[in-house]
Amino acid sequence: MKIKVSNEKATRLLNCGMTVLVTAAYKDKITITPCAWHMPLSRKPSSLGIALAKTHFSSEAIQKSREFIVNIPDWTLLDKLLVCGSVSGRESDKFKTAQLTQKPAVVLTKTPVIEECIGHIECSLFDVKEVGDHFLFLGEVVYVQADERLFANDFWNTDKVDLIFHLGSKFFFKSSPYTEYKK
Numbered sequence: 001m002k003i004k005v006s007n008e009k010a011t012r013l014l015n016c017g018m019t020v021l022v023t024a025a026y027k028d029k030i031t032i033t034p035c036a037w038h039m040p041l042s043r044k045p046s047s048l049g050i051a052l053a054k055t056h057f058s059s060e061a062i063q064k065s066r067e068f069i070v071n072i073p074d075w076t077l078l079d080k081l082l083v084c085g086s087v088s089g090r091e092s093d094k095f096k097t098a099q100l101t102q103k104p105a106v107v108l109t110k111t112p113v114i115e116e117c118i119g120h121i122e123c124s125l126f127d128v129k130e131v132g133d134h135f136l137f138l139g140e141v142v143y144v145q146a147d148e149r150l151f152a153n154d155f156w157n158t159d160k161v162d163l164i165f166h167l168g169s170k171f172f173f174k175s176s177p178y179t180e181y182k183k
């Protein structure tokens, strides 16, 4: 038997994706926004999308600065991720509140990376779509870096790192060790 799930909860059936920390900045304010709604969009040019609520400070900052960074946290950062998800960058300096460290990005000039994260994808905004109560920000990837101990042969080594996956609400799970499929 299958249960009926409300249309608004369709996201919960899909929402098992990796959670990232988006950094965005405008003038003297910088924010860190946990984001589970993100997707790769194109290889050439390398592009991705992030869906952020219209009301978030990050949405305002990205529209003004036209850039954002997708930072990849590992499981050890879950507590800090939840701190960043509990306040808006309008009211709080999340780098201070969550005790995270800002480091200049390599290509982007306005937005910092989060040093404690294990990877960073710097994106230049090329389009914004309005989708209901969210904006879908489309970014062209301009620089990518990852911890060499954890990212090898173009993959996260999930024998060595636990990535954070979000089921919705306060429920999370870790990535598990990888399997190489051989027929």
Ligand SMILES: Cc1cc2nc3c(=O)[nH]c(=O)nc-3n(C[C@H](O)[C@H](O)[C@H](O)COP(=O)(O)O)c2cc1C
Binding pocket: 019, 031, 032, 033, 034, 035, 036, 037, 038, 051, 052, 053, 055, 056, 057, 058, 059, 081, 082, 084, 085, 086, 087, 088, 089, 090, 166
């Ligand atoms: C695990 C997790 C995932 C989240 N994913 C999203 C998301 O994909 N899109 C979104 O708009 N908000 C998401 N949020 C909520 C925002 O991160 C949160 O409201 C944040 O405080 C907004 O900060 P800002 O106003 O500084 O942008 C998520 C929160 C958590 C804890």
